Amino acid sequence: MRSYFIETWGCQMNHHDSERLEGQLLRCGLEPAPVVDRADLVLLNTCSVRDRPVRKIASRIGELGRLSPPPLVGVCGCVAEQEGQALLDRSPLVGFVLGPGQIGRLGEALDAVARGSRPLLVGFEADSERDRREVARRSPVRGMITVIEGCDEFCTFCIVPYTRGRERSRPLDEILTEARSIVAAGAREVELLGQTVNSYRCPSTGAGFAGLLDAVAAVDGLDRLRFVTSHPRHFDDQLIDVLARRPSVSRYLHLPVQAGSDRVLRKMHRRYTPGQYQDLVARIRAAVPDINLSTDVIVGFPGETEDDFLATLSLLEQVRFGQVFGFAFSPRPRTPAARYPDQVPEAVRKERLQRLFAVTDRITLELNQALVGTVARVLIDGGSRRDPDVWQGRGEDNRVVNFPRSGGEGVGEVVEVRIVRAAAHSLIGEVVAGRPARLSVRPRA
Numbered sequence: 001m002r003s004y005f006i007e008t009w010g011c012q013m014n015h016h017d018s019e020r021l022e023g024q025l026l027r028c029g030l031e032p033a034p035v036v037d038r039a040d041l042v043l044l045n046t047c048s049v050r051d052r053p054v055r056k057i058a059s060r061i062g063e064l065g066r067l068s069p070p071p072l073v074g075v076c077g078c079v080a081e082q083e084g085q086a087l088l089d090r091s092p093l094v095g096f097v098l099g100p101g102q103i104g105r106l107g108e109a110l111d112a113v114a115r116g117s118r119p120l121l122v123g124f125e126a127d128s129e130r131d132r133r134e135v136a137r138r139s140p141v142r143g144m145i146t147v148i149e150g151c152d153e154f155c156t157f158c159i160v161p162y163t164r165g166r167e168r169s170r171p172l173d174e175i176l177t178e179a180r181s182i183v184a185a186g187a188r189e190v191e192l193l194g195q196t197v198n199s200y201r202c203p204s205t206g207a208g209f210a211g212l213l214d215a216v217a218a219v220d221g222l223d224r225l226r227f228v229t230s231h232p233r234h235f236d237d238q239l240i241d242v243l244a245r246r247p248s249v250s251r252y253l254h255l256p257v258q259a260g261s262d263r264v265l266r267k268m269h270r271r272y273t274p275g276q277y278q279d280l281v282a283r284i285r286a287a288v289p290d291i292n293l294s295t296d297v298i299v300g301f302p303g304e305t306e307d308d309f310l311a312t313l314s315l316l317e318q319v320r321f322g323q324v325f326g327f328a329f330s331p332r333p334r335t336p337a338a339r340y341p342d343q344v345p346e347a348v349r350k351e352r353l354q355r356l357f358a359v360t361d362r363i364t365l366e367l368n369q370a371l372v373g374t375v376a377r378v379l380i381d382g383g384s385r386r387d388p389d390v391w392q393g394r395g396e397d398n399r400v401v402n403f404p405r406s407g408g409e410g411v412g413e414v415v416e417v418r419i420v421r422a423a424a425h426s427l428i429g430e431v432v433a434g435r436p437a438r439l440s441v442r443p444r445a
């Protein structure tokens with residue numbers, strides 16, 4: 001076996017897990033295949049938060065089986081944890097199954113395959129966090145660091161506590177070392193990851209997430225620091241203080257609200273009210289007035305009435321998020337909400353989702369239009385996929401900005417870009433300063 005190809009679905013955590021998988025493959029002497037058809041080994045790093053990816057994986061395994069010769073397939077990620085032995089039983093093509101708590105054991109799995117077995121490695125035993133140093137980071141611009149694994153919240157719709165296990169925070173000093181090495185390797189931005197990143201608690205010092213964010217923000221040479229995903233009920237004033245005080249902390253915050261109806265939030269087991277959420281937003285905006293907020297919303301949760309849905313639309317109108325990730329409720333196995341008797345018909349879920357998008361697309365565009373004429377400091381990620389003469393990057397508020405190349409700038413540099421046009425989900429601009437700035441965090445008042 002000489003070459004590999006990794007396909008990744010789902011969240012940032014999964015994308016980072018793929019970097020960890022790749023690091024181990026490179027250490028084992030394998031090389032990346034340019035296309036999946038030429039790979040001896042294909043890893044499917046899967047997500048089971050929505051229903052569709054689960055079905056997609058079954059059909060993907062079927063497609064890979066039609067390649068000649070078919071590759072060895074390893075199923076990793078949340079579907080691996082959820083389906084386990086069934087994946088091995090369903091297809092002889094699947095050589096091994098590796099849950100998200102076992103990512104560091106890929107080399108062990110490959111050794112077992114070479115000896116003729118089909119290992120099933122799932123579960124979350126304490127020593128499964130190995131091989132974190134072998135991360136093949138894909139971006140030269142930013143590096144991701146998982147700071148907390150798993151989730152203890154048990155929202156009634158969510159499968160994550162079952163597929164990623166209970167919360168396990170990593171020691172703060174280990175995270176700091178990783179952040180320093182990412183910056184030393186040339187990255188400008190670090191992103192701290194966790195399903196509930198702000199419930200982080202250092203297992204050795206007891207420091208909370210505000211302390212961790214403050215410590216990483218002070219890393220020498222770090223320009224930008226992001227974190228995802230925050231749970232509203234763990235967002236405290238110390239954290240707001242770090243957001244306001246540290247110029248390297250991004251002026252972007254993803255803060256899932258899920259619903260605007262108190263009744264639905266209680267059934268979801270979110271443990272905050274719409275009023276508490278809005279109060280939190282007000283406190284964050286008082287400290288960081290130009291922060292760009294994004295959120296997740298589920299429509300058609302069991303028992304959601306038209307009035308509940310209107311309460312969600314009303315909250316979205318009031319908060320005015322820069323981006324809303326809307327989903328129609330999809331029952332996940334093992335979760336309480338899948339067994340609730342008052343399921344909302346699919347047609348109603350779909351219709352509400354369309355109405356939600358009509359509202360959120362309008363608000364996003366209005367907020368983007370208000371930025372026309374302003375100057376953004378854009379960290380260049382690379383060329384636009386649609387046009388090789390156009391750079392794509394992100395402003396300090398994480399908005400995507402596209403602008404024509406002006407000649408002197410390159411990937412990983414920060415340039416000042418005047419916004420000339422707003423699109424539905426991005427901004428279009430032109431370089432104002434002739435020279436790119438190597439270090440350009442904006443001093444905050």
Ligand code: SF4
Nearest residue numbers: 151153154155158160
């Ligand atoms: S906080 Fe809720 S939605 Fe988020 S991962 Fe945990 S259980 Fe899932």
